[in-house]
Amino acid sequence: xxxxxxxxxxxxxxxxxKLTVTCSQNMNHEYMxxxxxxxxxxxxxxxxxxxxxxxxxxxxxxxxxxxxxxxxNFPLILESPSPNQTSLYFCASSIxxxxxxxxxxxxxxxx
Amino acid sequence: QKEVEQNSGPxxxxxxxxxxxxxxxxxxxxxxxxxxxxxxxxxxxxxMSIYSNGDKEDGRFTAQLNKASQYVxxxxxxxxxxxxxxxxCAAVPDYKLSFGAGTTVTVRA
Numbered sequence: 494x495x496x497x498x499x500x501x502x503x504x505x506x507x508x509x510x511k512l513t514v515t516c517s518q519n520m521n522h523e524y525m526x527x528x529x530x531x532x533x534x535x536x537x538x539x540x541x542x543x544x545x546x547x548x549x550x551x552x553x554x555x556x557x558x559x560x561x562x563x564x565x566n567f568p569l570i571l572e573s574p575s576p577n578q579t580s581l582y583f584c585a586s587s588i589x590x591x592x593x594x595x596x597x598x599x600x601x602x603x604x
Numbered sequence: 605q606k607e608v609e610q611n612s613g614p615x616x617x618x619x620x621x622x623x624x625x626x627x628x629x630x631x632x633x634x635x636x637x638x639x640x641x642x643x644x645x646x647x648x649x650x651x652m653s654i655y656s657n658g659d660k661e662d663g664r665f666t667a668q669l670n671k672a673s674q675y676v677x678x679x680x681x682x683x684x685x686x687x688x689x690x691x692x693c694a695a696v697p698d699y700k701l702s703f704g705a706g707t708t709v710t711v712r713a
Contacts, residue, residue: 526701528703533705534705535692535703535704535705535706536648536692536703537703538700538701538702541700551700552702583647583648589636590636590696590699590700590701591636591637591638591653591694591696591701592638592650592653593640593648593650593701594650595647595648595649596647597646597647598646598647
């Protein structure tokens with residue numbers, strides 16, 4: 494079954510404690526991206542990757558890091574989380590730029 | 605100005621009616637446009653893509669694109685309660701996908 498898998502699905506953490514949200518896809522897609530979704534603001538892109546070892550900033554990259562060492566994995570790293578990073582995060586993959594397959598989402602709360 | 609703007613809604617329509625959703629985009633160079641549906645508590649899923657001017661139909665859904673006026677619309681015919689969701693418009697300016705804030709549709713029985 495084609496899927497994008499994110500973990501953890503739910504996480505409560507404290508300010509400053511580093512965390513990683515993993516994302517893995519089994520469709521051999523070259524393009525992967527991370528979004529955050531906040532009420533009234535819609536989906537905003539954090540980072541994207543066109544291929545292995547190729548990553549670039551989206552609209553809201555501050556406070557986040559990513560890496561793309563393998564085609565299937567695209568982890569999102571929060572080095573020092575802050576409360577304004579409390580959000581619902583989606584990982585997505587696609588063949589091209591627009592027809593995205595989304596993961597189920599990771600709801601993060603930073604206290 | 606946001607790159608993609610949608611009428612904010614919410615939009616309430618009776619069952620069996622046509623729901624009309626509108627979206628405008630600012631980058632005239634955008635070539636690809638998409639509609640995603642997101643049920644409450646779920647992830648977005650692609651329902652329509654459109655690349656050229658005119659209409660594209662898929663079942664009860666019709667996407668319309670007018671590049672000269674920089675708008676994209678989605679019509680849902682014979683609306684069903686299962687169509688109650690938030691609909692996200694997206695465009696591709698500058699090699700990245702930009703989403704509108706979404707329009708929430710409620711189909712009342």
